[in-house]
Amino acid sequence: MAKKIFIGIALLFFTFSYSQKEFYELRTYELNFGKSANLLYDYIEKALIPALNKNEIYNIGVFEEIGDAMPKKLYLFIPYKSINDYYEAFEGLKEDQDYKKVSNSYMKTSPNDFPYLRYETSLFIAFEGLPKMIKPDEGTSVFELRTYEGYNEDALNRKIRMFNESEFKIFEDVGLHSVFFGEKIAGPQMPCLTYMLAFKDMEERNANWEKFGPHPEWQRIFGLPEYENTVSNIYRIFLKPMSFSKL
Structure with a gap:
């Protein structure tokens, strides 16, 4: 009985904490x-997104x-209020x-005609x-x-702390428009973090990133010992929204 109570309290604490x-x-x-890929597009637009809504x-x-x-890829981002x-x-x-x-035609399509x-999939916590x-x-x-x-x-935890304590403010100052920042809790490449930025066009993106390096706060924190060796590799992808994207 005591063990069940302890587990219940632990789960409650986890839920509250996050x-x-x-x-x-x-x-x-x-x-x-x-x-x-039209079959996949129709499935996401007409079946999956309405069901999640x-x-x-x-x-x-x-x-x-x-x-x-090449190969061509489709990226689907789904935000949840909680786990x-x-x-x-x-x-x-x-x-x-x-x-x-609505998804019947997608589910019943033969393997030979399936688009992928x-x-x-990866899961993140903000x-x-x-x-x-x-x-x-x-x-x-x-x-x-x-x-x-x-x-x-x-190393990952120190980089996340770097964002939380300093880099978010720098991003805001120079016009790097945040969409989400997440620490990966399940998926490949762990340990890692992923974030998304949004821009009107590539010209705005390039101009605003050029302001990042000279920013006084970045110059202050860049060489601090507590942030040494926090990032071992960076992957970058540029994306454009599909016509039925809600972002």
């Missing part, structure tokens, strides 16, 4: 060469890479009759300094998705 932070899912679909999950972003990247919302949405799709009806083989995502302004056409790997958990 209730103010959003959770994010980021899916990457690698599309099959030579196959039409019924569970009060909004601001779902759907993106493709800028340029002619419990993620679970309820995941389970709810299995019982949603409207979702089943697998999708990769940073303390940006606990909720920010929906970008209308007219945003360029999204920059960046992943920073740390060589171990301590």
Whole structure:
């Protein structure tokens, strides 16, 4: 009995501790060469997004890479208010009759005609300094998705602290418009963090990043010992929203 009470208190503490932070899912679909992706697009636009909206999950972003990247990929960003919302949405799709009806053609398509083989998904918890995502302004056409790997958990934690204590303010000052910042809790490349920025166009993006390095606060923190060796690798992708994206 005492053990059950302890577990219950621990779960309550976990839920309370993270209730103010959003959770994010980021899916990457690698599309099959030579196959039409319209089936996947229709599924996401007409079946998945409406079903998630019924569970009060909004601001779902759907993106493709800028340029002619090969293989072609589709990126799906889903923000959840809590980890419990993620679970309820995941389970709810299995019982949603409207979702089943609208997604029927997608579910019944033969393997030979399916637009992708697998999708990769990752889960993130938002940073303390940006606990909720920010929906970008209308007219945003360029999204920059960046992943920073740390060589171990301590390095990653120190980089997250660097963002929370200083870099968010620098980003705001120079016009690097944040969408979300997340520490990965499940998925490849761990330990790592991922964040997304939004810009009107590539010209704004380039001009505002040029302001980052000379910023006085960055010059102050760049060489501090506590932030040494925090990032071992950086991955950067430029994305544009699909016509049915909600971001």
